Amino acid sequence: MQPLLSVVIPVFNEAPVLEACYQRLVAATGSLSMRLEFVFVDDGSSDGSVQLLTDLRSRDARIALVELSRNFGKEVALTAGLDHAAGDAVIIIDADLQDPPELIPDFVAAWQEGYDVVYGQRASRAGESWLKLKTASWFYRVMNALSDVPIPNDTGDFRLLSRRAVGALGELREKHRYMKGLYAWIGFPQKALRYHREPRAAGETKWNYWRLWNFALEGITSFSTAPLRFATYLGAVTSLAAFLYAIFFLFRTLILGNPVPGYPSLIVIMLFLGGVQLLCLGIIGEYLGRTYGESKSRSLYFTKGYHPAALDPADVHGAVSDATDKT
Structure with a gap:
């Protein structure tokens, strides 16, 4: 049987770009000799994203939809997607199409070479201001200078994880989550693929400077004393x-x-x-x-709905099958 590839896409008010995201994902993965699952995680959207995803799911049985009970933030939404992904390998990609889906076959090829984590490393970032580029560069340098675990520069969440890497992340249930640090912390063979980041296909970024500052504090305090x-x-x-x-x-x-x-x-x-x-x-x-x-040991998130993809029962691995919460 062919291996299963899961693609996890966190969504928060991304209605303008969801159709284009789906079409490019389908086109980019069409040449792969793998079975596919697209796991969309709605992080409490209020712009009709859920209805659009439901319509997409009615057209493509490979789509799974995880609806969180409210907006928990991107880091938790990513965790929920990984918890529900059933693939032998899992791709993480944002819905805004700044990270090109066309690189997915290259990620898969590196995974087949034996790498557990294959991460995209940005050679350039189109459509972003000079100030944002500079502050991002400074943050990665400061973070590496302070962190006990080396975190690759100029990387985001765009990456592939093997099943054992997903299993390792699943055991890390800390509430204040800095996923880029956790990807590095678990270890395993890792490889970088450089690429040019594109501007947003549609919509507006949810990351203003205040949120980026708080995110930077989260990363530093999570991985450094x-x-x-x-x-x-x-x-x-x-x-x-x-x-x-x-x-x-x-x-x-x-x-x-x-x-x-x-x-x-x-x-x-x-x-x-x-x-x-x-x-x-x-x-x-x-x-x-x-x-x-x-x-306080609260659950990381609660789901108000989970609509799985039409998969073979043997493809469950460690994925959550029907859960309302995940500690």
């Missing part, structure tokens, strides 16, 4: 500076007498020390908040 170490060093350096400043004033008083204390310098020192304390408390708070979130 360097900010906590920085707070420790900053506190030590500040304490040393304060001690040396006190010694300086002591000797100046002994030699020159007791001068009238300077109001501006006092205010500056107080504000500086207060700012350092608040910065360190903020860093500790970020980690404490994540620990609090993990301690």
Whole structure:
């Protein structure tokens, strides 16, 4: 029997591009000697995406539809898609067509060579501002400098995962998820395929600068304790500076007498020390908040509907067959 390839597509208000996405996926995978499953994960869309996906599913029995109970965010939607994917290999791709589906055969060829993770590495990113390109570049460099696990530069979620890689990710149920870091953390043989990223085919990006900033904090705090170490060093350096400043004033008083204390310098020192304390408390708070979130042991997501593709019963592997939640 031919191997099964699952394609996981997270969807959040992508109605304008869904038909084009489906058509290009079908065309790109048509030459593969594999059975196919397209797993669309609706992450609480409100623009009619679910109805469009339902219509697509009525035309193509290879389409599976996972409906989450609300918007949980892309990282959780990806996890839900991987939980429900039944393939021997699983492709992850966004619905906006910035990542070209035509590369899927190349991903499959690398998988057949023995790689468990084949990830797309962006050689260029068309349609994005200079500021976004620069901040993205800086983030990957900073992330690698801080992270305990090397994370490939200029990569996204566009990749292929083998069945054992999907199984390994399925065992990582942390609530604050940075998927790019998790892909690297599981190990296994990995290979990069460079490509040129295209502009969005339609619609608008959901990632404004505020969301990107929060996403960057999520990645750094998920895979590095360097900010906590920085707070420790900053506190030590500040304490040393304060001690040396006190010694300086002591000797100046002994030699020159007791001068009238300077109001501006006092205010500056107080504000500086207060700012350092608040910065360190903020860093500790970020980690404490994540620990609090993990301690509640809530399910990652809930589904309000799961409509599987028409697959052979033998193709279940570790996929969720009929679940309302997944811890």
